[in-house]
Amino acid sequence: MLASKKALRQSLPWSYIISTVIALAVIATVLNFVNFKAIAALDFTVVYQYRYTFLWAIGTTLGITSTAIVIGLIVGIVLAVLIIQGPRPVRMVVTAYVEIWRNTPLIVQLFWVHFAMPVVTGVNTTALQSGLIAMTMQSAAYLTDIARTGILAVPKGQYEAAEALGLPTWSKWVDIILPQALRIVIPPLATIAVGFFKASAILSLLSVGELMTQTKNIATYTHKPIEVMTFVGLVYWALGYSFGSLAYKLEDILGSDQRARR
Amino acid sequence: MNSDWSILYQYRYEILGGLWTTIALVGLALVSGYIVGALACCGKLMRTGPLYWLSTFYINTFRALPETVLVFWIYFCGPFIFTAAPSAWQTGVISMSLVAGAYFAEIARAGIQSVSRGQWEAARAVGLSEFWVWIDVIIPQAVRAMLPSSALLVTQLVKMSGLVSAIGVTELIYQAQTLGSLSFRYFEFFTAVAVLYFILIFPFSMASRFIEAHMRQQIG
Amino acid sequence: MSPIGKPIVDARGINKSFNTAHVLKNVDLKVNAGEVVCIVGPSGSGKSTFLRLINGLEDIDGGQIEVGETTLPGAPKELLSVRRNVGMVFQNFNLFPHLTVLENLTLSPRRTGRMNRSGAENKARELLKRVGISEQSSKYPSQLSGGQQQRVAIARALAMEPQILLFDEPTSALDPENVNEVLNVMKELASSGITMIVVTHEMGFAREVADRIVFMADGQLLVDASPSQFFEHVEDERLRSFLSKIL
Ligand SMILES: Nc1ncnc2c1ncn2[C@@H]1O[C@H](COP(=O)(O)OP(=O)(O)OP(=O)(O)O)[C@@H](O)[C@H]1O
Ligand SMILES: [Mg+2]
Numbered sequence: 001m002l003a004s005k006k007a008l009r010q011s012l013p014w015s016y017i018i019s020t021v022i023a024l025a026v027i028a029t030v031l032n033f034v035n036f037k038a039i040a041a042l043d044f045t046v047v048y049q050y051r052y053t054f055l056w057a058i059g060t061t062l063g064i065t066s067t068a069i070v071i072g073l074i075v076g077i078v079l080a081v082l083i084i085q086g087p088r089p090v091r092m093v094v095t096a097y098v099e100i101w102r103n104t105p106l107i108v109q110l111f112w113v114h115f116a117m118p119v120v121t122g123v124n125t126t127a128l129q130s131g132l133i134a135m136t137m138q139s140a141a142y143l144t145d146i147a148r149t150g151i152l153a154v155p156k157g158q159y160e161a162a163e164a165l166g167l168p169t170w171s172k173w174v175d176i177i178l179p180q181a182l183r184i185v186i187p188p189l190a191t192i193a194v195g196f197f198k199a200s201a202i203l204s205l206l207s208v209g210e211l212m213t214q215t216k217n218i219a220t221y222t223h224k225p226i227e228v229m230t231f232v233g234l235v236y237w238a239l240g241y242s243f244g245s246l247a248y249k250l251e252d253i254l255g256s257d258q259r260a261r262r
Numbered sequence: 263m264n265s266d267w268s269i270l271y272q273y274r275y276e277i278l279g280g281l282w283t284t285i286a287l288v289g290l291a292l293v294s295g296y297i298v299g300a301l302a303c304c305g306k307l308m309r310t311g312p313l314y315w316l317s318t319f320y321i322n323t324f325r326a327l328p329e330t331v332l333v334f335w336i337y338f339c340g341p342f343i344f345t346a347a348p349s350a351w352q353t354g355v356i357s358m359s360l361v362a363g364a365y366f367a368e369i370a371r372a373g374i375q376s377v378s379r380g381q382w383e384a385a386r387a388v389g390l391s392e393f394w395v396w397i398d399v400i401i402p403q404a405v406r407a408m409l410p411s412s413a414l415l416v417t418q419l420v421k422m423s424g425l426v427s428a429i430g431v432t433e434l435i436y437q438a439q440t441l442g443s444l445s446f447r448y449f450e451f452f453t454a455v456a457v458l459y460f461i462l463i464f465p466f467s468m469a470s471r472f473i474e475a476h477m478r479q480q481i482g
Numbered sequence: 483m484s485p486i487g488k489p490i491v492d493a494r495g496i497n498k499s500f501n502t503a504h505v506l507k508n509v510d511l512k513v514n515a516g517e518v519v520c521i522v523g524p525s526g527s528g529k530s531t532f533l534r535l536i537n538g539l540e541d542i543d544g545g546q547i548e549v550g551e552t553t554l555p556g557a558p559k560e561l562l563s564v565r566r567n568v569g570m571v572f573q574n575f576n577l578f579p580h581l582t583v584l585e586n587l588t589l590s591p592r593r594t595g596r597m598n599r600s601g602a603e604n605k606a607r608e609l610l611k612r613v614g615i616s617e618q619s620s621k622y623p624s625q626l627s628g629g630q631q632q633r634v635a636i637a638r639a640l641a642m643e644p645q646i647l648l649f650d651e652p653t654s655a656l657d658p659e660n661v662n663e664v665l666n667v668m669k670e671l672a673s674s675g676i677t678m679i680v681v682t683h684e685m686g687f688a689r690e691v692a693d694r695i696v697f698m699a700d701g702q703l704l705v706d707a708s709p710s711q712f713f714e715h716v717e718d719e720r721l722r723s724f725l726s727k728i729l
Contacts, residue, residue, distance in 0.1 A: 015304075033346055034345070099464070102467070103467055104463065106421070107427075115452055116452040120449070199328065205428050212328070212334075216334065226343060229331065230335070230339070380576035381578065383576065386539060387572075391594075398578075398589055480624065
């Protein structure tokens with residue numbers, strides 16, 4: 001990878017001039033459309049004014065995301081074990097569930113849970129409940145796949161060793177396989193978690209009450225959409241970025257840990 | 263539970279219209295995303311200079327922000343900040359194109375950097391000029407490496423397209439909501455729409471998985 | 483052809499560094515037309531780097547190399563003309579995996595305008611026959627064995643009709659049973675009179691084929707001698723210890 005970057009750089013000396021011209025042209029075109037009077041009149045005190053609402057909303061977003069991930073992980077592990085070991089009909093049902101929830105948009109799932117599911121179950125859910133259910137069901141589907149990959153990545157010798165020791169099935173999974181699989185899946189799990197944190201903004205389409213819902217409310221109420229939405233964009237960016245770097249760190253630590261153990 | 267599926271047939275033109283809008287949105291976003299993304303990828307490959315900084319800023323911003331925030335930002339803030347006020351449809355196309363471009367730039371960069379150093383050296387050693395090194399050796403191999411993630415990008419864009427219902431673009435979800443509230447037949451409409459999305463998305467994720475497995479087999 | 487007495491490759495005072503590592507230190511080497519020169523030495527001594535300077539895959543930090551009528555470092559145009567006059571065979575073959583064997587050979591002659599399609603293909607078939615794989619011309623590299631791939635790579639290097647061939651450990655990545663088929667092709671080339679510079683660990687090949695053997699260690703060119711001198715008469719401590727390890 002790194003070496004090919006160097007090979008690549010040799011290829012590009014003349015293009016710096018052209019690229020600079022293109023960059024300036026793009027910037028000039030955008031600036032040409034900017035209404036500078038509006039920018040001069042921006043008033044970010046509105047953010048401070050609604051700080052408690054924002055904090056509460058950020059908390060709600062984080063709460064929804066982590067609930068969906070934690071429950072989804074537990075369900076996902078169970079489903080992954082079923083896909084690997086369950087009887088054929090069970091495997092097919094679980095696979096169908098995973099494929100359906102991975103291959104439809106969250107927003108459709110959200111509306112389906114909120115508007116269509118009550119017709120089947122007869123139970124009406126609040127917007128927040130619907131949001132939680134949809135997010136959890138989708139995270140379960142994604143995490144089943146990840147858990148499955150993790151479990152299959154555990155070397156076959158470990159299964160054989162567990163069986164040779166005569167361990168009962170549950171102990172084989174809980175003591176031997178899952179702890180090792182969990183290590184492998186932590187990096188992709190972190191990526192998924194960041195993805196779900198971002199995706200939770202979709203819940204605002206049902207006015208679930210998380211960060212983006214409140215953002216729209218405050219923006220409409222104060223007539224200051226630029227200040228409010230730019231601020232919230234920064235919040236999403238900063239939180240997502242810190243989770244992302246945290247995931248990299250975790251990957252580093254786990255990676256070096258494994259190298260050390262070898 | 264009593265369901266009445268004939269209502270779908272009754273409103274088939276509205277549903278098909280929504281489907282068409284969704285496909286058009288994704289198609290337009292893909293085409294302009296490829297163009298913007300290729301440019302941003304070139305910027306990234308420069309490794310310094312104004313186009314590199316601009317591309318890095320663009321890619322990082324549009325990949326990190328939730329798509330919902332982007333759509334609302336462009337729709338609600340656009341008219342104030344810019345001298346041009348995009349319509350709902352334009353907002354949908356612009357925001358989806360920008361997101362597609364940011365992701366495609368990264369896909370293309372990863373594809374180009376996946377071509378090994380030995381290929382660059384061999385291409386130069388046989389006496390090809392830089393132009394033909396790119397055209398004959400690097401790009402064909404990079405495009406192959408990009409196929410799985412490009413297919414996933416399509417699924418991601420189809421999924422994103424539902425968001426622009428929130429600003430009033432009459433794609434699938436907007437139609438399902440409107441028709442559902444008119445007839446109180448949410449179950450039928452949302453189930454039908456979910457099936458349509460699945461039909462749009464599933465082939466691309468299968469293709470991605472298939473190509474990836476195929477390529478791994480060829481290498482291994 | 484270059485006149486007698488004027489070397490076809492003339493490297494003078496070559497220096498090369500990667501970051502803080504001084505990899506080549508004042509290396510001088512002259513190679514006459516038609517000579518076969520083998521470069522040997524311990525790992526990391528700078529053999530590959532030196533070879534890659536000769537066709538401009540790395541930039542020269544100090545000194546110059548005359549290759550044929552051209553001098554490096556030079557303008558991009560001169561770099562191209564050097565590369566078209568110098569063929570290179572890599573340790574890992576580096577065939578183009580998305581092109582057939584035939585297309586691997588015809589790519590450069592066609593793109594550089596040296597030959598038209600049918601001319602390039604005829605030439606390619608002739609070369610494939612020469613390296614003994616005329617049956618595989620429509621296969622892809624991944625369908626060939628390592629030895630066959632390396633022979634294709636040699637044919638590709640010959641396709642531009644270069645005056646000079648560079649080999650960087652051409653048999654190191656091969657299974658033992660495939661080594662000889664490649665060495666035999668190289669021996670045939672050597673006797674055909676083309677100039678060859680070969681980095682290798684195959685001492686038997688060097689002894690049999692080389693006109694001169696050059697020993698590099700630590701970025702310096704320590705010994706430059708005929709094979710018989712090299713193996714029996716040179717009293718260099720580092721060369722002795724290198725040979726005792728490798729033989
Ligand atoms: N692109 C590079 N960037 C940084 N260092 C490099 C690069 N290429 C080579 N080196 C360093 O230069 C030194 C000489 O490398 P070179 O490949 O020329 O050795 P060599 O004699 O060919 O060894 P070997 O027998 O292992 O192939 C080594 O220490 C190597 O690590
Ligand atoms: Mg080497």
